[in-house]
Amino acid sequence: MHDSTRRDARPRIAPAGLMFLAITSIGWGFNWPVTKFLLAELPPLTLRGVTGVLGAVLLALFAVMRRQSLRVPGAIWPRLLTAAALNVTGWMVLMGLALLWLPASEAALIAYTMPVWASIIAWPVLGERPTVLRTLGLVLAFAGLASIMGGNGIAASAEKAPGIIMVLVGAFGFALGTVLSKKYPIHLPPITAAAWQIGIGCLPISIVGLLVETTDLGRVTPLGWWLLVYSTVVQFCIAYVSWFAALARLPASVAAIGTMAVPVIGVVASAVALGEPLGAGQIAALVFTLAAVVLATRG
Numbered sequence: 001m002h003d004s005t006r007r008d009a010r011p012r013i014a015p016a017g018l019m020f021l022a023i024t025s026i027g028w029g030f031n032w033p034v035t036k037f038l039l040a041e042l043p044p045l046t047l048r049g050v051t052g053v054l055g056a057v058l059l060a061l062f063a064v065m066r067r068q069s070l071r072v073p074g075a076i077w078p079r080l081l082t083a084a085a086l087n088v089t090g091w092m093v094l095m096g097l098a099l100l101w102l103p104a105s106e107a108a109l110i111a112y113t114m115p116v117w118a119s120i121i122a123w124p125v126l127g128e129r130p131t132v133l134r135t136l137g138l139v140l141a142f143a144g145l146a147s148i149m150g151g152n153g154i155a156a157s158a159e160k161a162p163g164i165i166m167v168l169v170g171a172f173g174f175a176l177g178t179v180l181s182k183k184y185p186i187h188l189p190p191i192t193a194a195a196w197q198i199g200i201g202c203l204p205i206s207i208v209g210l211l212v213e214t215t216d217l218g219r220v221t222p223l224g225w226w227l228l229v230y231s232t233v234v235q236f237c238i239a240y241v242s243w244f245a246a247l248a249r250l251p252a253s254v255a256a257i258g259t260m261a262v263p264v265i266g267v268v269a270s271a272v273a274l275g276e277p278l279g280a281g282q283i284a285a286l287v288f289t290l291a292a293v294v295l296a297t298r299g
Helices: 002-009 013-040 044-063 073-098 102-110 114-126 132-151 160-185 190-212 222-249 254-258 261-274 281-298
Strands: none
Touching: 013 044, 013 222, 013 254, 013 261, 044 073, 044 190, 044 222, 073 102, 073 160, 073 190, 102 222, 102 261, 114 160, 114 254, 132 254, 132 281, 160 222, 160 254, 190 222, 190 254, 222 254, 254 281, 261 281
């Protein structure tokens, strides 16, 4: 009886949560080649900040159309500001700046140490003890991401140190935001919560970008305009709303491990769309990572 009660007390994994997690991973994964293409036409802070603000405005309009209130109770504001700072502002700024020192593939590999930090933080904060299957899932996930790098590994030279530190800080911040959102839920409708978090998080990025960067819209190609629509609507509207919906339905560690599919999807999508290499390492990474997600969600 005691064992049964303890087993029943383990957080349940809702199928709807896995569906939202899959939508998030696909939306964010395809955004890697999209962003890489757009960075040749627009500066990074302006690109990430302005598309985020536009996405937040679209979400707010959609919430109004669905008769969802945009009002935020006073007690919710600290949680909302914390989540926006950790999961939007910090992540985007630190990842963007890190690319000045690191290749995108190395930055992605370090960035997705985030599930490790989330699992570690979730143990004392949420009482989510790491199970054997989730631990094995993490090992497989990192085996998959290491496969993307091939045999070269990460050259942690002094020149790359600032980028490595920025990515690690961004990954830890996102993990902390994920766990805190489970500990202190933001009790708002999902679309309203996403609109506020993305808007608050991206507004300072867009302001700084517009002030310090030179933007020439004449350089944006017709394909670039379509990809801007994707970045705004899919990345910020659909994928972020799905992320918050998944986080509300899944244990924090499972949601974090599920995002390990993002860089692998990004590598495969980049190979197809941009002609980047897709060899045995990338295929092995896909297999390892999908196996990791399955183990984590069954754990």
